[in-house]
Amino acid sequence: QSALTQPASVSGSPGQSITISCTGTSSDVGTYNLVSWYQHHPGKAPKLMIYEVTKRPSGVSHRFSGSKSGNTASLTISGLQAEDEADYYCCSYAGTTTFVFGGGTKLTVL
Amino acid sequence: EVQLVQSGAEVKKAGESLKISCQGSGYSFPSYWIGWVRQMPGKGPEWMGIIYPGDSDTRYSPSFQGQVTMSVDKSISTAYLQWSSLKASDTAIYYCARRDSGWTLDNWGQGTLVTVTS
Numbered sequence: 001q002s003a004l005t006q007p008a009s010v011s012g013s014p015g016q017s018i019t020i021s022c023t024g025t026s027s028d029v030g031t032y033n034l035v036s037w038y039q040h041h042p043g044k045a046p047k048l049m050i051y052e053v054t055k056r057p058s059g060v061s062h063r064f065s066g067s068k069s070g071n072t073a074s075l076t077i078s079g080l081q082a083e084d085e086a087d088y089y090c091c092s093y094a095g096t097t098t099f100v101f102g103g104g105t106k107l108t109v110l
Numbered sequence: 111e112v113q114l115v116q117s118g119a120e121v122k123k124a125g126e127s128l129k130i131s132c133q134g135s136g137y138s139f140p141s142y143w144i145g146w147v148r149q150m151p152g153k154g155p156e157w158m159g160i161i162y163p164g165d166s167d168t169r170y171s172p173s174f175q176g177q178v179t180m181s182v183d184k185s186i187s188t189a190y191l192q193w194s195s196l197k198a199s200d201t202a203i204y205y206c207a208r209r210d211s212g213w214t215l216d217n218w219g220q221g222t223l224v225t226v227t228s
Contacts, residue, residue: 004154034213044220045114046205051214089155093213097169099145103154 003100022090034093114219129192132206139187143209
C-alpha cells in the first residue's frame with residue numbers, strides 16, 4: 001500500500017476537466033507545501049507537471065493546476081486533450097530527506 | 111537541457127550482484143542530489159534514498175538500508191545503485207531522479223527494468 005492515496009483511475013472526454021486527489025497525512029502533505037505531480041507514459045521518464053503544490057515548470061501547459069487542503073492535494077487538468085492520457089503520480093516531501101508517493105492514477109481520455 | 115540516462119534492462123538470477131547506472135548531463139552534476147526510486151510491478155513508486163555527488167553523502171530510506179548501495183563517480187557524472195545478492199523480490203523498475211535546489215525531484219531517468227529469476 002502506497003503512502004499517499006490516489007484513485008486508481010479517472011476518465012473524461014476531450015475538453016472536460018478532471019481532478020485527481022492525493023491524500024496523505026499530517027506528517028507529509030499536511031505539513032509540507034512540497035507536493036509534486038508527475039505525468040508518466042510507460043517506458044518514458046516521468047515528467048514534472050506541478051511542484052510545491054501549485055507551481056508549474058516552464059513549458060507545462062496552463063491547463064494543469066494544483067492545490068491543497070489539509071492532508072489532501074489535488075491535480076486539475078482542464079480542457080482535456082488526448083495527449084493527456086497517461087499515469088499520474090503525486091509525491092510529497094516527508095521530512096528527513098524522505099519522499100512518499102501515491103499509487104498512481106490512470107487517466108483515460110474517452 | 112538536463113538529462114538523466116539510465117543503463118539498460120537487466121535479467122539476473124537470485125544471488126547474483128548487479129550495478130545499474132544513471133548518467134547526468136546538461137547541468138553541474140556534483141551540485142545536485144540524485145535520488146533512487148523503486149517501482150515494483152503494478153505498484154506505486156517507493157523512495158529508496160538519495161546521494162550527493164559532491165561528497166557522496168548518502169541517506170537511505172530505512173526500508174532499503176543495508177539492501178542496496180548508492181555511489182557516484184562524479185568524474186563521469188554518473189550515479190550507481192548496486193546489489194550484492196539479488197532476490198526475486200528486487201524485480202522492479204528503478205528510476206533515478208535529480209532533486210532541485212528545493213525539495214522537488216525535477217528530472218527523472220527513463221528507468222531500468224531489473225528482472226531477477228529464482
